[in-house]
Amino acid sequence: MALSPSTAPSLTSFRALAFDIFGTLVDEPKGLASALEPLTSQLPEGHEAKTSSAALSAALNKHEAIIERQHPKMLKEDTLFGAYNALAKEWGLEAHEKDAKALGEAYGKFPAFPDTVQALKKLGTHYKLIPISNCSEKQIEDIVTGALKGIDFSAVLTAEAIGSFKPSLNNFEYLLKELHKMGVKKEELLIVAQGVGSDHVPAKQIGIHSAWISRGRPESEKGYEGIGKQNEGKVGFGWRWNSMGEMARDVELAFSS
Numbered sequence: 001m002a003l004s005p006s007t008a009p010s011l012t013s014f015r016a017l018a019f020d021i022f023g024t025l026v027d028e029p030k031g032l033a034s035a036l037e038p039l040t041s042q043l044p045e046g047h048e049a050k051t052s053s054a055a056l057s058a059a060l061n062k063h064e065a066i067i068e069r070q071h072p073k074m075l076k077e078d079t080l081f082g083a084y085n086a087l088a089k090e091w092g093l094e095a096h097e098k099d100a101k102a103l104g105e106a107y108g109k110f111p112a113f114p115d116t117v118q119a120l121k122k123l124g125t126h127y128k129l130i131p132i133s134n135c136s137e138k139q140i141e142d143i144v145t146g147a148l149k150g151i152d153f154s155a156v157l158t159a160e161a162i163g164s165f166k167p168s169l170n171n172f173e174y175l176l177k178e179l180h181k182m183g184v185k186k187e188e189l190l191i192v193a194q195g196v197g198s199d200h201v202p203a204k205q206i207g208i209h210s211a212w213i214s215r216g217r218p219e220s221e222k223g224y225e226g227i228g229k230q231n232e233g234k235v236g237f238g239w240r241w242n243s244m245g246e247m248a249r250d251v252e253l254a255f256s257s
Contacts, residue, residue, distance in 0.1 A: 001239060001250065008238040009187075009209065011254040016128040016154070016184045018175055020166075020193035021135065022110070024213050025120070025244065026147055029053035031110030032060065038099040039088055049091075063087055068134070068165040075160060076136045077104030107135060108142025113215070115245030120151045122248040126255055127190075128154035128182060132175050134198070136160045154182065166195075167202040176206075192247070196231050204236040211239035211247065 022028040033040075033053055040050050048055040064083035067074065080103045088095035120129060131153060133140060137160050144156060155178050157171075164170045176186055191210035193199035203210040212235075241247040 001241065011190075011251050012126075013188070014127060014190045014209070015188040016130060016179055016182070017123060017190050017192050018130045018132050020191075020195050020199050021131050021133040021140075021143065022107070023057075023194040023215065024192065025112060025116045025131070026110045026143065027113050028110060029057055031106060032057055035103045035106040036060065036084075036087075038096065039084070039091065039093050042093045043091065059090075060084070060087055063090070072164040072168065075104075076107065076134055076139055077101075079165075080104040080107065104139075108139035109146060110143075112147040113244065115243050115248075117148065117151065119244035119248035120148070123244075123251060124152055126251060128184065130155045130157065130175070130178070132157040132166070132171060134159040134165045166198045169202055169206055172202050172206050172208065176208075192244075196235060200235040200237050201231060204234060210235075210237040211241065212237045213244060213247065214240060214242055216242055 019025055030053070033056065036056060040047075040056065043050050049059055050056075060080075060083050063086040064079050067079045067082045067086075071079070081100045084100040084103050085095050088100075123129060129151065131140070131144075131148075135143070135158055137158055140156055140158050144151070144153065157175060157178065159165045159171070162171050162174045166172075176189070179186075179189055186208065189208055191199055191203045191208050192213060193203075193210065194213045194215050196212070200210050200212060239247075241250070
């Protein structure tokens with residue numbers, strides 16, 4: 001839904017949607033719960049990472065973000081390998097190389113949210129669809145031929161191809177250049193993402209419209225990258241939907257009216 005209906009552009013004014021993949025289209029919390037089980041199984045009962053997928057994601061992402069800033073050209077598989085080992089060290093747990101390596105391989109095989117594929121098919125009748133992700137070329141290949149099989153994407157942009165990780169503005173400038181080649185203007189693009197720091201903060205910095213897919217996460221959930229105090233005044237998304245399915249519903253209504 002539009003947060004300010006009187007001032008928000010019409011959904012029919014956009015020609016392209018750029019999506020974050022993990023957490024927006026693909027169920028990252030569910031995938032991580034399985035991939036990090038070798039670590040979480042060693043934690044005591046009642047530990048927040050065993051009871052909250054948000055806390056588990058935040059714990060890993062904290063370490064991965066540090067590695068990404070230090071090594072912007074590193075493959076996603078390698079940042080995850082380092083983050084896995086750093087998290088194990090933080091928690092005082094035993095980490096095995098095979099499990100750390102398996103995390104990066106698992107990312108490309110995470111399942112889509114139940115509403116994702118059908119929603120993308122509907123949205124694809126109205127817009128160009130462009131994922132822009134911090135994953136590697138190998139991971140994106142696994143995703144578009146697996147969880148997102150059958151979706152007609154106009155382009156697929158990865159951190160490996162771009163040479164940096166979101167939230168670097170370089171990634172979004174790269175996106176705009178690719179859209180220019182397609183004849184799509186900046187004001188005709190809508191960023192659609194669950195990640196606040198990774199997508200919505202840079203979207204506002206560079207002046208791109210954005211929509212938040214909250215995926216049912218309350219803003220105050222502990223450990224989760226919500227739009228809390230750390231992002232106060234830094235985001236400017238004009239729409240908020242709980243799911244891709246809800247967004248597709250409203251888009252269909254907008255184009256039919």
